Amino acid sequence: MSDFILSKFNYWASILLMMIGMYGMIAKKNLIKKIIGMNIFQVSVFLFYISMGKVKGGTAPIFWEKAVIYDNPIPHVLILTAIVVSISTTAVALSIIIRIYNCFRTVEENKILETLANDENQSGNNQ
Amino acid sequence: MFDVFLLILLIIFAIYSVREKDLLSSIIILSGFSLMMTILWTRLNAVDVAFTEASVGAGVSTVIFLAAISRTKREEEVGQGRKRFDFYKIISLFIVILTGLVLAYGTFDMPPFGDIEAPVNTVLAPRYIYGSVPELGIKNFVTSILASYRGYDTLGETTVILTAGISVVILLRRKEL
Amino acid sequence: MIIEFITRKMIPFIQLYALYVVAHGDLGPGGGFQGGVIFGTSIILYIIVFGMEKGKRLLPLKITDFLGSLGVLIYAGVGILCIVFGGEYLEYTKLPFKNPHLAAHLGIFAIETGVAITVSAVMVVFIFDIARKKDV
Numbered sequence: 278m279s280d281f282i283l284s285k286f287n288y289w290a291s292i293l294l295m296m297i298g299m300y301g302m303i304a305k306k307n308l309i310k311k312i313i314g315m316n317i318f319q320v321s322v323f324l325f326y327i328s329m330g331k332v333k334g335g336t337a338p339i340f341w342e343k344a345v346i347y348d349n350p351i352p353h354v355l356i357l358t359a360i361v362v363s364i365s366t367t368a369v370a371l372s373i374i375i376r377i378y379n380c381f382r383t384v385e386e387n388k389i390l391e392t393l394a395n396d397e398n399q400s401g402n403n404q
Numbered sequence: 405m406f407d408v409f410l411l412i413l414l415i416i417f418a419i420y421s422v423r424e425k426d427l428l429s430s431i432i433i434l435s436g437f438s439l440m441m442t443i444l445w446t447r448l449n450a451v452d453v454a455f456t457e458a459s460v461g462a463g464v465s466t467v468i469f470l471a472a473i474s475r476t477k478r479e480e481e482v483g484q485g486r487k488r489f490d491f492y493k494i495i496s497l498f499i500v501i502l503t504g505l506v507l508a509y510g511t512f513d514m515p516p517f518g519d520i521e522a523p524v525n526t527v528l529a530p531r532y533i534y535g536s537v538p539e540l541g542i543k544n545f546v547t548s549i550l551a552s553y554r555g556y557d558t559l560g561e562t563t564v565i566l567t568a569g570i571s572v573v574i575l576l577r578r579k580e581l
Numbered sequence: 582m583i584i585e586f587i588t589r590k591m592i593p594f595i596q597l598y599a600l601y602v603v604a605h606g607d608l609g610p611g612g613g614f615q616g617g618v619i620f621g622t623s624i625i626l627y628i629i630v631f632g633m634e635k636g637k638r639l640l641p642l643k644i645t646d647f648l649g650s651l652g653v654l655i656y657a658g659v660g661i662l663c664i665v666f667g668g669e670y671l672e673y674t675k676l677p678f679k680n681p682h683l684a685a686h687l688g689i690f691a692i693e694t695g696v697a698i699t700v701s702a703v704m705v706v707f708i709f710d711i712a713r714k715k716d717v
C-alpha cells in the first residue's frame with residue numbers, strides 16, 4: 278500500500294498544486310492574485326513532466342563514464358522552453374494589468390465590471 | 405522520504421501564497437516556493453531546470469511582480485458585505501475538486517514513478533542519449549537536444565521572448581504613463 | 582553607501598559567472614538562457630541600487646531594443662550559414678571547421694550566445710518598462 282502511494286505521490290502532489298493554482302485563478306477577484314495562481318498552475322505542470330522523466334537509479338543527463346542509466350532528458354528540454362514561456366506570459370500579463378490600473382484605478386475584477394456597467398448605462402441614457 | 409516532505413511543504417507554501425491578503429507577502433512566499441522547487445528539481449536530477457528555476461522563478465519573476473505592485477495596489481481588497489455563504493466560491497471550489505478527482509483517477513493507469521519501462525523513457529530518449537556524444541561531441545544531453553536535435557524549438561522560444569519584450573514595450577512605453 | 586560599494590564590487594563577478602555559464606553550456610548544466618538571465622540580473626541589480634536614471638544612462642533603451650533583435654538574428658543567421666555550407670537548417674556539423682565535433686561545438690556556442698543576448702536585453706526591458714517611471 279505504501280509502495281503504491283509512494284509510486285504515485287509526485288503525480289498527486291502536482292495535481293494538488295494544480296488545484297490550488299486553478300482555485301486562485303477562478304475564485305480570486307484580484308488580478309495580480311490570478312497571475313500568482315497561474316504561476317503555481319504552470320509549476321505544477323512542470324513537476325508532472327519532470328516526474329514522468331525520472332528513472333529509478335538514474336543519474337543527471339550529463340555524459341559520465343561510470344553512469345549506468347541516465348534520466349530522460351526530453352522532459353527537461355520541454356520544461357526549459359516552458360519556463361521561458363511562463364516568464365514571458367507573466368511579464369505581458371502584468372503589463373496589461375498596469376494598463377488596466379491606469380484606466381480604472383483598481384485591480385479588482387468586480388469593481389472593473391461595475392465601472393463598465395455604469396458606463397454602458399450612462400451611454401444608453403444619453404441616446 | 406525527503407521528497408515527500410518537500411512536496412507537502414510546497415503544497416503548504418502554495419496554499420499560503422494564494423490565501424494571503426497582502427500581495428507583497430504573497431509574492432515573497434511565491435519566491436520561496438520557487439526556491440523549494442529548485443531543491444526538488446535537483447533531487448529529481450533535472451539540473452538545467454533547477455538552474456533556470458533558481459534564476460527565473462526565484463529571481464527575475466519576483467522582481468517583475470514587485471515592480472508591478474509598485475505601480476498598482478498592494479492590498480487585496482475584501483468585499484464590504486462579506487457573506488458567509490459565498491456562492492461563487494463554492495461553485496469554483498466544486499469545479500476545481502471535480503477536475504482534480506478526474507485527473508487523480510487518470511493517474512491510476514500511469515506507470516509508477518521511476519519506471520524504466522515507461523513509454524516516455526523507451527521511445528525517443530535512448531536515441532538522443534546514445535547519439536549525442538558520437539554524433540555531436542556534446543556532453544550535456546539537454547544542451548544537445550535543445551540546440552541541435554530540437555533547434556527549431558529553441559528558435560521559437562527565443563522569438564517568444566523577443567515578442568514578449570515587444571509587447572511590453574508597446575503596452576507601457578508611453579509618455580503619459 | 583555600503584550597498585553601493587558592495588554592488589560595484591559584485592557586478593563584475595556576476596557577469597563573469599554569467600559568461601562562464603554561457604560558455605560551458607555543452608559540458609555542464611547551464612546554457613544561453615540561464616547565462617542570459619544571470620547577466621540581465623546583474624544589470625537589474627545596478628538599476629535597483631543606483632536608480633532608473635543612471636541605469637538608462639548605462640544602457641540606453643535604444644541599445645537594449647537593438648540587442649534583443651540582434652540575438653534572434655544571430656540564431657537565425659547561424660541556421661542560414663549551415664544551409665550555405667551545404668547542410669540543412671541548423672545542421673552544425675556541416676560548418677567548415679576541422680572536424681564535425683568542433684563545428685557542432687562552435688555552432689552551439691554561437692546560438693547560445695544569441696539566446697543569451699536576447700534574454701538579457703529583454704529582461705532589462707521588462708524592468709525598465711514595468712517598474713515605476715517617476716520618483717525613483
